[in-house]
Amino acid sequence: MKKRLNVAVVGAGYWGPHLGRNLRASREWNLAAICDLDIDRARRVADAVGGASVTADLQSVLSDPLIDAIAIATPAKTHHEIAMAALEAGKHVMVEKPLADTPEHGLEMVVRAAERGLVLMADHTSCYTPAVLKMRELIAAGEIGDVLFVDSLRVNFGLIQPDIDVFWDLAPHDLSILDFILPGGLRATSVAAHGSDPLSSGTSSIGHLSMPLADGVMAHLHVNWLNPTRTRRIVIGGTRHTLVWDDLNPQQRLSVYDRGVDLSSISHATAKDRRAANVPYRSGEARASAAEEREALAAVVAEFAAAIHGHRDARTSGAAGLRVLSVLDAAAHSLAAFGAPQPLPDQLRAGGVAA
Template sequence: MERYNAAVIGAGYWGPNLARNLRASDAWNLAAVCDLDVERAQRVAESVGGAPVLTDVAAVLADPLIDAVAIATPARTHHALACRALEAGKHVMVEKPLAADRASGSEMVALARERGLVLMTDHTYCYTPAVLRIRDLIAEGALGDILYIDSTRINLGLVQPDVDVLWDLAPHDLAILDFVLPGGLAADSVSAAGGDPLRTGRTCVGYLALPLADGAIAHVQVNWLSPTKIRRMVIGGTRRTLVWDDLNPQQRLSVFDRGVDVGARAGGDPGTRDAQVSYRLGDTWSPALPEQEALANVVAEFAAAIREGRPARTDGDSGLRVLSVLEAASRSLAAHGAPVAVESPAEPALAAASIVGGAA
């Protein structure tokens, strides 16, 4: 199998994890670690057995032997770095979120499409064995039609200096919804509520509500202030309900054959109060899951997308759909929770493609 050469740009929090997994992968050679802080880059390189250390991104992009870059820098830098890399002919993987705003993300997606390069969003949770199995269960109809999704991601976390809790934590949950739902994250609107009880200057506790297809609804709760760490998602369907508890390694997934059945009373209408409600109580089972590091699956998917000439499973469009919901959530928050339309990411991407093409 052909190996590709990749450079990691950014040696802070996430860069060392990328470097370690690229080094361990049969599909990649770790060609360089690049960071403005040479000592930090050196520490990362040494921790994975050695790699060239650079402080200038231009040197990375000028190297014809480097096929791809993995960007692990602050979100505000993603657009400029990714566009430079794409213009240099490099495939790009970007840490979440794809960009600091939807317009920048649209330009990145359009440029990658124009150059015929892979642009992948590192939505790491989507590559955990649990989420991969959830996706399969929904696709095969094991849960039936989705009725609701309730996701909780709370902990006593660091108040970020540049983003609020919605932009910090909710991208994980939104990316998972985009990954597991047939057709992706197709919410037309979002309502957001939040608070800053400690007066930090940014929302520290937040809630999102997104209407989904056929009357279903998704609810996301995120919180930096909780002394208890919870990572749980409940997906209710017409046939079964699934509970994913990411902090329970003995039983991460539980599938309940329990639910509510609605039929019509004699001569009644099932869409009104004439409906007859009954409760179904069945078995509970836990699917067996392999033990795999999610980020190893991420770098494997990045290589496979390049090799097969196809979009990655969490491509730039996936990142753009998440950005579209986040921006709408910010507008809803500013409007005191009023529902705000989620702008379709497709049209701006096509518009940006024509702009980039014209400029070239």
Template sequence: MSSQLNVAVVGAGYWGPNLARNFRVADDWNLAAICDLDLARAERVANSVGGVHVTQDLAEVLDDSTVDAVAIATPARTHHPIVLAALEAGKHVIVEKPLADTRERGAEMVERARDNGLVLMADHTYCYTPAVLKIRELIEEGALGEILFVDSVRINLGLIQPDVDVFWDLAPHDLSIMDFVLPGGLDVTSVSAHGSDPLRTGKSCVGYLAMPLSSGGIAHVHVNWLSPTKIRQMVIGGTKRTLVWDDLNPQQRVSVYDRGVDLALQSKETADTRAANISYRLGDTWAPALPEQEALANVAAEFASAIRDGRPARTDGESGLRVLSVLEAASASLAVSGAPQHAETYIKEVQEA
């Protein structure tokens, strides 16, 4: 293996150009090829990064012994056959979210990568932003205490997807972040989903997802294609402090509030009395300094590091499976008018895979 790893990008649509640009400038990588059924589209992407080999033939890429890895940026319904073919050809794989269009297919991909001794990485890009990396660090060091709740909002106007509902389109971002930062990952006990289809598209355009956590807290996700305002925000409340992540505020993306109910001063007796007896803590608010880095540069570096170290990536295939487990439970809940669907079976199957 040379000092640089050779990677081919498969898919030159929405996300492929971003992957190509970052692999092109990364010290760890040599961008070897761009593959897309639309050759003209592949050529446009190749020209935008200074020129690289283009092809319509996936087999050509997979038969090339000099290609170490492939980055897949195609629709979710195509991930399963492409990933399996790449793994059978001995290529390490990074795949755009969601990992697959079903948990069963995703599980087969994870198992095949494990059997072949290859890295399968989920491109959960938000997890590699400086803000989310800092959130993970703060939670790991205990700055927030035990997690009581997570409240996430991801809303905007458009783009209504033709093949998936708003849960499968937007919620993977929030779910992957929760899986990345929460102790024990995305370990939920049940999933309740409520959706609305005011445009009569045949799928939910507005959605609410509620998930009790096995730790005793609760997580909530609001996703919406129809909001005239764009909001990307997550609130994580702990026994010590509460953190607010506002992705659209570059001046202060992460704020930590030393405010809340002082649980240490509460007893069962006082908790049962009127609210006037509750002790509130009103402390300082601070914002950690964060570097300005493109998340995909960190994704590319992590992918190379995992390959060279022979270890799972920080967002490995199993993290992608945990997200798929919640999405499938959400779909099952929607089918029964929002009734909670137990998710322990999904999570246990993933952990025991």
């Protein structure tokens, strides 16, 4: 039997209560403390999850030798300072996305965790939903063949954020999913972003992001705060099948389509002149791919414990968080350059990070 690990949640705002509830319910964890500058808010969260020590003093948490890990649920601009202090104190760290406020800060966190032999995990919760785990499994097994394209749509009506644009608010969800399910992760070569600010709020509320990936694959993401409908959909086209993930359809979150281009029947001679090629299409059936419904965050905290016990990287590691963060940063630079593509660092194009 592995011993339960002691964990403190740092941040009792929106996400902290969800983390606290799942850590309290987990067989792998003992929820040791809730830490927040607002002690009353920390106390309310502790009471809601069944009790835990509360404190406004982060240093007291980090100096406690009985605490093995912390889960950070604070604003992104504070992630680097808190995580670095925790890693220096010998604590394993899980961080709410985005990993940090800049790629430079994120890289420091990844390097320090590796130097100290500690787990740094990105809380990419969407990656642990049953449907996304199934997508990863199907792609890894070659079910859809070689990936040809990725189209992502994440739109809703509000809420307009005062300190970040629509890219930083909505795109991290789908970027983290793509990094999780595509072989080798987000191996983008460059990022081009176009945004619109029809409300004159000072930040983009509508955005389009394009990324050339490895082997000629193009990924496109559309995010929007002004759409009257709410949509969460990713389409991944392959040489054999196409996957459609519809997160808001609980009856059929994942579908496998047999429609597509029949590349196997295009001869090499014909393929030399694509303009003249008579491209054949398949018009097959669609089928649902069933997956048992369960709360993703419970799987997140279980994976955090498993990575610590197994002395291994988490499935959504700090490196994964850094790849997502670097795409967001490149998108911001592209926006400032009126949509000009911005290259990603060589180590991120290769699917890794510098050690």
